[in-house]
Amino acid sequence: HFHADHAFGLPALLVRLWEEKRKKDLYFLGQKGIESFVLKCLDLAYPNFLPRLEFSLRFMEVEPGETVTVLGLSWRTAVNDHPQRDLALRLDAEGTSVFYSGDGRPTSETRALAEGVHLIVHEAFHLSKDIPGHGTIAGCLEMARACKAKRLALVHIQRDVRRERFDEIKELVNSVQDLEILIPEPGDCLKV
Secondary structure, eight states, rough: OOOOHHHTTTHHHHHHHHHHHSSSSSSEEEEHHHHHHHHHHHHHHHHOOGGGSSEEEEEOOOOOOOEEEEEEEEEEEEEOBBOOOEEEEEEEEEEEEEEEEOOOOOOOOHHOOOOOTTTEEEEOSSSSSOOOOBBBBHHHHHHHHHHOEEEEEEEEOOHHHHHHSSSHHHHHHHHOSSSEEEEEOOOOOOOO
16 A cells, blocks of 8 residues: 555665666556556655666556466455555465455455465554554454464564563464464565
8 A cells, every 4th residue: 555654665765776776677566556656756755766767667556356467476456444545465376375464454355365375464553452444463363363374474563562562472472373473573584
């Protein structure tokens, strides 16, 4: 989705790729409006910078109900429960599947999309407190079990909750026996 904490870093990323002399095309797959949004952000951050890029930006829209295949990956989406329209994403390739929630609480559509995936990466803003438009750790556990996922990565945990209640979160995570649960740190890599 197009909230700042998820998208306003794109101009800096594009400049970094230019500095590193990227030549390969860069693909953007997103909901309707992805191209105009990215180009507008780039122009606001770095006016007239687009012609300096030595790689092409390729934009493709993917909406719920559609399957788009790019670079050997099958992309499908569903709408999450979030104040701004947010699409959850399922990627499938060679028998492996990953679901990424973006921001928001699960919906019946996102649960159906995540059915049977190898890994769910889900926004878990709070431990259990109901905050409109955001997921909880408890809700993520419930969803992962209902979807029969093999693993669950809890991300986008609100920083105060993560800092002040981390022991409680770890205790909950360690008590779960039927599912592998991860709380990734920056730079972590995971083989799916």
